Every structure is written in C-alpha cells, then in structure tokens.
Amino acid sequence: MNTTSRLLTLLSLLQMRRDWPGAVLADRLAISHRTVRRDVERLRAMGYRIEATMGPDGGYRLEAGSELPPLLFDDDQAVAIAVALRSATVSGVGIEDASLRALTTVKKVMPSRLRHRLDALEFTAVPRADGDRARVEPEVLVTISSAIRAREVLRFDYAVQATDDGAYRPSRSVEPQHLVTHAGHWYLVAWDRDRDAWRTFRVDRLTPRTPTGPRFEPRALPTDDVAAYLQAQFRGSTSTAWPCTGTVILHRPAAEVLPFAGDGIVEDAGPDRTRLTAGSWSWIALAASLLRFDAELDVVEPPELIDAFAELSARAARAAVPSAIG
Known part of the structure; x- marks a missing residue:
C-alpha cells in the first residue's frame, strides 16, 4: 500500500475498537513498528487524537478530540447515515437544513457503488399533520437531556394548562426521567413535583428555564419501561392493556x-x-x-x-x- 492507503486503513482499524497493540497493527498492515509510529504521528498532525499506551502490550487508542476530523465509514455505515439524515428532515427537530447539507456532503464523497445503493433505496419521509406547530429546537432537546443525565430538577414554562381548581399554572418543576420520540412528537416523561405524580409533557410546548434545580434520586416508573408507560398513557390506562x-x-x-x-x-x-x-x-x-x-x-x-x-x-x-x- 502507498502511504495514503495505509493511513486510511490504519484510521479505519483505530475506529473499529478502543485499543490496538502496536504489534497487532504492524502485522495487520504488514509494516514495521517504526512505520506504525510514523503513521500515527501523521494522523495526529491531521487532527486525530491518538493516545499511546505503554508496557509489553502497549499500543494505540483513538480518543475524542477538540475538533471533528475526517471520518471513515464502511459501506453499511455510510448508507445508514444517509438514510438517517434523509429521515431527520421530518423528525420534528429544527435540523432540516443541516440534515440536507450533511446528506449532500456525505453523498459527494461516497463511492459510486454506494450512491447507486442509496439512490435505489427510494422512500418518502412524511411529516406530521400539524407541521411546524410541533417543531422542537435542538437546544431544547440538549437542555432536557443534560438535566436527565445530571439528575437535576428541570424548570420550564409550559403551554397553558388548566388545573383542577380552574386556575392556570404554566410554570412547572419536574424531575426529568426520559426523553422519548413517538409518532413524530417528542415527549418528556417526568415526576411532577407540584402534583406529586408522573406526567408526560409535549416537548414542543415547553420552554426550559435556567438554571436547573437541585439533584434528585431517580424514581421507578409505574410500568416495566418507558415505552410501556407511554403506550399505557396513550391508551388512557395504567397498564399496557386497553381499558x-x-x-x-x-x-x-x-x-x-x-x-x-x-x-x-x-x-x-x-x-x-x-x-x-x-x-x-x-x-x-x-x-x-x-x-x-x-x-x-x-x-x-x-x-x-x-x-x-x-x-x-x-x-x-x-x-x-x-x-x-x-
């Protein structure tokens, strides 16, 4: 292999698994240990963060860096990414333009055989009937997800909802548990601290407030998993069976x-x-x-x-x- 082909092969190997002993890489590429070290340095110069591990079985590990360098994908991965990007245009998240730009970029660098596979895969992604009314901004999803991961109370303004006493309480304080997409909509499953009960919120109707609140201990859902819980909610039941x-x-x-x-x-x-x-x-x-x-x-x-x-x-x-x- 010439240097360029060898570097691409080395990068592909490093993306396949977390740790690669130097000797194994040398054998796979049919080169010397010294050439492996030089090639690793070349990849580092291109922006790839490759850590060296010491010891008898020392080798190399590809780590996340501060910038996104060029990536390599196998055939199935490339097609999967292209299909996902095409479907993302009707996901309800405000990434339609970015998805189309990314799809164009991916297709430009695809080998002709992969472009033919993708072009042969014809499908139509149909948006929800309510169109832009259910649009969710990416920043909102990130904020909710971060609160779920950090186990921090989330405060947000919600589309006006009437309470049992006839008053309106648009501001909510919840313990966020799960972020779910279902039938073209995004939902937050959370424990409502004001009502002391589980509630499901439409994400397109809420506006997060900062900062987040104190940490909390996760609670167990009434059903086995979040999918079963949502299914029961949509059926107007407390179980997965129809009432x-x-x-x-x-x-x-x-x-x-x-x-x-x-x-x-x-x-x-x-x-x-x-x-x-x-x-x-x-x-x-x-x-x-x-x-x-x-x-x-x-x-x-x-x-x-x-x-x-x-x-x-x-x-x-x-x-x-x-x-x-x-």
Missing part, C-alpha cells in the same frame, strides 16, 4: 380485516367470517372503531360492548333527524 376489550365476529374474510386490525387479534372463523378481539379507551370508542370495517357483525363479549352499540345506534338515529339551526 376496554371486546370480541366480535365480522362478516368479512380475515384477509380483508387483518391489514386494518391494528393491535387487534384476528382469527379466521370460517368462510367470510373473522373473529376479532380489539380494545379501546372506552366502550363507545371501541364500538365505533369496529364499524370502520363496513360489515355486519355479531358481538361475542362482553355485555358492555352490546350496550355501547345500543347507545351508538341511538346517537346515530338522533343525528339522522334534520334539526333547525339558528
């Missing part, structure tokens, strides 16, 4: 029901029949959701679902009667 679950027989083939069943359980119940077990946050909501299949149905269980269909039918009948307005 209302029922079973019906739909007069449609299972193949036509399955694509639209969501997290429901679909079972083939014979010719043009499907047994569907599904859940929702209320019985009325469950009954209404089952009507989306545009098919006759028979309620199997429970009786509460039958009552919900009766109430829904009465509401529909009232809505079908024209009424004078104004």
Whole structure:
C-alpha cells in the first residue's frame, strides 16, 4: 500500500475498537513498528487524537478530540447515515437544513457503488399533520437531556394548562426521567413535583428555564419501561392493556380485516367470517372503531360492548333527524 492507503486503513482499524497493540497493527498492515509510529504521528498532525499506551502490550487508542476530523465509514455505515439524515428532515427537530447539507456532503464523497445503493433505496419521509406547530429546537432537546443525565430538577414554562381548581399554572418543576420520540412528537416523561405524580409533557410546548434545580434520586416508573408507560398513557390506562376489550365476529374474510386490525387479534372463523378481539379507551370508542370495517357483525363479549352499540345506534338515529339551526 502507498502511504495514503495505509493511513486510511490504519484510521479505519483505530475506529473499529478502543485499543490496538502496536504489534497487532504492524502485522495487520504488514509494516514495521517504526512505520506504525510514523503513521500515527501523521494522523495526529491531521487532527486525530491518538493516545499511546505503554508496557509489553502497549499500543494505540483513538480518543475524542477538540475538533471533528475526517471520518471513515464502511459501506453499511455510510448508507445508514444517509438514510438517517434523509429521515431527520421530518423528525420534528429544527435540523432540516443541516440534515440536507450533511446528506449532500456525505453523498459527494461516497463511492459510486454506494450512491447507486442509496439512490435505489427510494422512500418518502412524511411529516406530521400539524407541521411546524410541533417543531422542537435542538437546544431544547440538549437542555432536557443534560438535566436527565445530571439528575437535576428541570424548570420550564409550559403551554397553558388548566388545573383542577380552574386556575392556570404554566410554570412547572419536574424531575426529568426520559426523553422519548413517538409518532413524530417528542415527549418528556417526568415526576411532577407540584402534583406529586408522573406526567408526560409535549416537548414542543415547553420552554426550559435556567438554571436547573437541585439533584434528585431517580424514581421507578409505574410500568416495566418507558415505552410501556407511554403506550399505557396513550391508551388512557395504567397498564399496557386497553381499558376496554371486546370480541366480535365480522362478516368479512380475515384477509380483508387483518391489514386494518391494528393491535387487534384476528382469527379466521370460517368462510367470510373473522373473529376479532380489539380494545379501546372506552366502550363507545371501541364500538365505533369496529364499524370502520363496513360489515355486519355479531358481538361475542362482553355485555358492555352490546350496550355501547345500543347507545351508538341511538346517537346515530338522533343525528339522522334534520334539526333547525339558528
């Protein structure tokens, strides 16, 4: 290998693992220990911070530096970065322009074979329906993340929320636990010190205040993990299960029901029949959701679902009667 190729190979090896014995590097590159030392010095001159370790098994370690030097990626890493950058334009974080610039930079230095792979991977990143209204600034994410890591109380102004007594309390003081992205939105899961309870906050609605508060000891979430906790919150439940679950027989083939069943359980119940077990946050909501299949149905269980269909039918009948307005 010429010097340039050898340096690139050496840099790639140093990025693969934390410590490299000098003898192993010399063997992998088929060069002398002295040449390894010279090449390391060349990389240091380019801005790479490479520490030397002493002893019989002494070697080299690539450390983080004060500036970002050129990086090397294997084929899969390069494609993964390009896909992530393209998806980042609809992440809800204010990095759209930076993501597009970074993607352009990455593609410029890609070998043609990788550009062809990336161009062949066609997909469309669809933004949220609420557009810029849910935009989150990168500085806000960094501030929240830093408070979580440091275990420091976070104070912030929140979009006006009515309290139980009818007053408004926009300022909040919480113990931040988790920063989560879900369905195009960013959420903060935290222990609300004012309400003495777990709360989930939309990050695009909060403005951090400085400085942060005192340190705190982390608390255990009510469920096994943050994903399960959020799932329960979105379902209006205290567990990952829907608070209302029922079973019906739909007069449609299972193949036509399955694509639209969501997290429901679909079972083939014979010719043009499907047994569907599904859940929702209320019985009325469950009954209404089952009507989306545009098919006759028979309620199997429970009786509460039958009552919900009766109430829904009465509401529909009232809505079908024209009424004078104004």
